[in-house]
Amino acid sequence: MTVPSGLRALRHRDFRVFFAGQAVALVGAWMQQVAQAWLVLSLTNSPLRLGLVGSLNFLPILLFALVGGAVADRLPKRRLLVLTQSLLFCQTLTLALLIVTDHVRYWHICVLALVWGVANTIDLPVRQAFVVELAGRADVTSAVALNSAAFNVARIVGPAAAGLLIARAGVAPAYFINAGAFVIVTVVLLTVRARGAPLPREIGTTLGEEIREGLAYALRTPRILILLAVLFVVSLTVFNFSIYVPLFARQVLGLGPEGFGLLMASVGVGAVGGALTLGARQAPSLALLFGTGFLSCAGLVVMSTIGRFGVAAAALFVLGWISVMVVAGCQAALQLAAPDRLRGRIMSLHTFIYGGVFPFGAFTVGSISEHWGVSWAFRVAGLFGLATLTLVLFWWRRRAREA
Numbered sequence: 001m002t003v004p005s006g007l008r009a010l011r012h013r014d015f016r017v018f019f020a021g022q023a024v025a026l027v028g029a030w031m032q033q034v035a036q037a038w039l040v041l042s043l044t045n046s047p048l049r050l051g052l053v054g055s056l057n058f059l060p061i062l063l064f065a066l067v068g069g070a071v072a073d074r075l076p077k078r079r080l081l082v083l084t085q086s087l088l089f090c091q092t093l094t095l096a097l098l099i100v101t102d103h104v105r106y107w108h109i110c111v112l113a114l115v116w117g118v119a120n121t122i123d124l125p126v127r128q129a130f131v132v133e134l135a136g137r138a139d140v141t142s143a144v145a146l147n148s149a150a151f152n153v154a155r156i157v158g159p160a161a162a163g164l165l166i167a168r169a170g171v172a173p174a175y176f177i178n179a180g181a182f183v184i185v186t187v188v189l190l191t192v193r194a195r196g197a198p199l200p201r202e203i204g205t206t207l208g209e210e211i212r213e214g215l216a217y218a219l220r221t222p223r224i225l226i227l228l229a230v231l232f233v234v235s236l237t238v239f240n241f242s243i244y245v246p247l248f249a250r251q252v253l254g255l256g257p258e259g260f261g262l263l264m265a266s267v268g269v270g271a272v273g274g275a276l277t278l279g280a281r282q283a284p285s286l287a288l289l290f291g292t293g294f295l296s297c298a299g300l301v302v303m304s305t306i307g308r309f310g311v312a313a314a315a316l317f318v319l320g321w322i323s324v325m326v327v328a329g330c331q332a333a334l335q336l337a338a339p340d341r342l343r344g345r346i347m348s349l350h351t352f353i354y355g356g357v358f359p360f361g362a363f364t365v366g367s368i369s370e371h372w373g374v375s376w377a378f379r380v381a382g383l384f385g386l387a388t389l390t391l392v393l394f395w396w397r398r399r400a401r402e403a
Helices: 005-011 013-044 047-074 077-100 106-135 137-169 172-191 207-219 222-237 241-252 257-279 286-303 309-337 340-356 358-372 374-402
Strands: none
Touching (some): 005 013, 013 047, 013 106, 013 137, 013 172, 013 241, 047 340, 047 358, 077 172, 106 309, 106 340, 137 257, 222 309, 222 358, 241 257, 241 309, 241 374, 257 309, 286 374, 309 340, 340 358
């Protein structure tokens, strides 16, 4: 099968099947993200409580991501993904039924946000570790970039569709559509030939010992450390779009769900371009990751000065383009740096940072926005990110000179 360089992972049958199912699921997931944000704001009208729900979504990842990585290296990955998708289906359907029966309360959303987080504690490191087996090591950068592109196409389609749907029929249909998407992706997973069987391991080792082994490898491998440091800064400061954008739409621009959905779509369009740009590379360099990291944080400062819809949409497009190159680039570089027997545990560190710091970032953005407005949240996050990335770069250069 002949394909362009950036799409070369599609030559692999299992990856094509996996990719198609994931594309469907991601559209539904983004519709639910928009519906959840709008539901919380409709029930509470509180940016702080919106930030708290975002934090609860990711709190289990912060606490248990490393356990998820060790499980990914112990058990068949396809079976684990079927299990997590089934749990997510139950979570989504429960909330949909609470909404249509008019019994939904804020605390229901909080509890089910924790369930979502528990499922993703296993799902995310398993899914990331499975990519190498589906597409092969030589095409892993293309596979990561395509997955990121699918995620961000869904960010275009899902929020725009959800915004229109919510305006006309309320939030419940978005949840029912996502429940159907989980059914589809579960069926698709059962058609994947690769089982993701674990490699042989030392008999008698405990889960705790395996977690410590993964951490020790990461700490003594400088390239993995620097990739995780860059990922930490950008994840903490930049990747709070699900909090930034609805607050910006309401507080600064005075928009409803349609405008919110279109702004989220602007981020997604840019991110697709960034993902495809990354996919054409064999492996992302540290210079590329630092450069796009600095530009992403500077973009937040720019957003703090904007007050018009057209300018905001253009700025979010650029911010989506450059920021996804950092996060997807770090993921691809970690996939290539990790040995096969430790891949689940190394990718759980990616999950731990990318998802685990979100509760702190989301809560901080919500808190600052509650007291001083979302423009100040953009400004503080951007300046903090620029300062922290500068410190990381100085540390790396000093270490390189000493080596």
